[in-house]
Amino acid sequence: MDAMPYAEPYKIKMIKTIRQNTREDRIKLIKEAEYNLFALNADDIYIDLLTDSGTGAMSDKQWAAMMEGDESYAGSTSFRKMKNSINSLLGFEYVLPTHQGRAAENVLFSAILKEGHIVPGNAHFDTTKGHIEFRKAVAIDCTIKEGKDPNLNHPFKGNVDIDAFESVIKQYGSEKIPIFILTITCNSGGGQPVSLENIKAVAEVCRKHEIKLIFDAARFAENAYFIKKREDKYKNSTIREIVAQMFSYADGCTMSSKKDAIVNMGGFIGLRDAEIYRKCSTFNIIFEGYLTYGGMSGRDMAALAQGLYESTTFEYLESRIGQTEYLGKLLKERGIPVLEPFGGHAVYVNAKEFLPEMDQEHYPAQVLGVELYIEAGVRGVEIGTVLADRDPVNRKNRPPELELLRLAIPRRTYTNNHMDVVAWGLQKVMERRDKLKGLEITYEAPIMRHFTAKFKRLGN
Numbered sequence: 001m002d003a004m005p006y007a008e009p010y011k012i013k014m015i016k017t018i019r020q021n022t023r024e025d026r027i028k029l030i031k032e033a034e035y036n037l038f039a040l041n042a043d044d045i046y047i048d049l050l051t052d053s054g055t056g057a058m059s060d061k062q063w064a065a066m067m068e069g070d071e072s073y074a075g076s077t078s079f080r081k082m083k084n085s086i087n088s089l090l091g092f093e094y095v096l097p098t099h100q101g102r103a104a105e106n107v108l109f110s111a112i113l114k115e116g117h118i119v120p121g122n123a124h125f126d127t128t129k130g131h132i133e134f135r136k137a138v139a140i141d142c143t144i145k146e147g148k149d150p151n152l153n154h155p156f157k158g159n160v161d162i163d164a165f166e167s168v169i170k171q172y173g174s175e176k177i178p179i180f181i182l183t184i185t186c187n188s189g190g191g192q193p194v195s196l197e198n199i200k201a202v203a204e205v206c207r208k209h210e211i212k213l214i215f216d217a218a219r220f221a222e223n224a225y226f227i228k229k230r231e232d233k234y235k236n237s238t239i240r241e242i243v244a245q246m247f248s249y250a251d252g253c254t255m256s257s258k259k260d261a262i263v264n265m266g267g268f269i270g271l272r273d274a275e276i277y278r279k280c281s282t283f284n285i286i287f288e289g290y291l292t293y294g295g296m297s298g299r300d301m302a303a304l305a306q307g308l309y310e311s312t313t314f315e316y317l318e319s320r321i322g323q324t325e326y327l328g329k330l331l332k333e334r335g336i337p338v339l340e341p342f343g344g345h346a347v348y349v350n351a352k353e354f355l356p357e358m359d360q361e362h363y364p365a366q367v368l369g370v371e372l373y374i375e376a377g378v379r380g381v382e383i384g385t386v387l388a389d390r391d392p393v394n395r396k397n398r399p400p401e402l403e404l405l406r407l408a409i410p411r412r413t414y415t416n417n418h419m420d421v422v423a424w425g426l427q428k429v430m431e432r433r434d435k436l437k438g439l440e441i442t443y444e445a446p447i448m449r450h451f452t453a454k455f456k457r458l459g460n
Helices: 023-032 060-067 077-090 101-112 126-134 162-172 196-209 220-230 239-248 274-287 298-311 314-333 364-376 416-431
Strands: 094-098 118-121 138-141 179-183 212-216 252-256 267-271 346-350 381-383 404-408 439-443 454-457
Touching (some): 060 298, 077 094, 077 239, 077 267, 101 212, 101 252, 101 267, 101 274, 220 239, 220 314, 267 274, 314 416, 364 381, 364 404, 364 439
Parallel strands (some): 118 138, 179 212
Antiparallel strands (some): 346 404, 439 454
16 A cells, blocks of 8 residues: 655645746846845745745744743843753753854854964855954865765765864864864755764864864754764664764854754854853853843744754654755756755755856856846855855965855745746756856955855856
8 A cells, every 4th residue: 555645744824925027027137136146135036045044934832932032131031941952952051142153153253263273174154264264264174075076975975084184183283273163064065964973083083182173053953864864873863862962072063043943033152161151251242242142032042942942853854854855856857967965955056067168267156046046036045156255365266166056945934836946947047058158246345255246247
């Protein structure tokens, strides 16, 4: 007898109307935005896959928690709920709330990074690298070589090359390396997970050389799901058991709660070390707010506490990551080159292979994102040469090995019918790819240029 078909572990209680504008509208709008997808108005987007950060749908229990939010300036019950959830799930005794993940990075790095420091990691995300380089420190990528091959089906492409990490220590000396940043899952590498075996190995090197291991924990629950599915030793463990073991190796974390806590705003720093907590506290008060709200409202902290529990259930993760896999398979069936295996929060289109004749200096992933918007009203985001920015010393472009268009899927927001539209749009772009022209930058900020850069088409 056939098995029962899969269905999402929730039902819809509220909807928001979206509209499709015309192709002519979109050509005009993207030109007015000077070909930067960030500059488009949200109501001119049909399906918005720019980011999964803060764009998910909260549950009834999260909305109920918001109604009970305590807005006291100091010592609120909402902060205690948030701290208790972080302590019980992640094991950190010291917690500092921040308004989002990059704010957590700003506070933590202000306390521990100095000019000349070296910060190894597995493909640091753009804000992480920006905060490091802003302080005239150096970020060094130690991701395994398998993570740089978009067509290789490796289960843990976010893993750290331990030999590369030890070579960095040997070259610079451990006294210049205060922290190692481990991003779980690795966003810049394609939403790829890190195995528990590799987490343990990184931690052992860190302990040996007295380097603090800090997780960028924005998508920690998705990473735990992949460990359960792909690391045989943990197939019978619960998500929360895996999470507890993952974080047992970390000295601290920064968290953008807009991802795996399924809230629209918020973040935090989790720490074990009282002295680092005291140093961070000073900067948290200066940059964010008092220690028990740190730039967040009480209702947001209450929703965050509930969201952490919801995101660490297998049923939720199976639905969430299953939709990503659904889109990935659709694209692959249509001959669209995608990074494999599919990421947890996003499908990444391989722009180098999609536009093989286009030089990276002409920003093929940005071109692909522009054309997908024109074709179907779908907004993705470039994870390629624009985002990689310029070398802070010689100011030359530093084209990455992976030139990707990220299609990040908001949590509990779109149906699989929307994913069908995305696949259709990319197929239509594929049919006319030989006619596409590159872009050149007409304006860029000195750091993290991708948010505000302006472009023009080559030949215009």
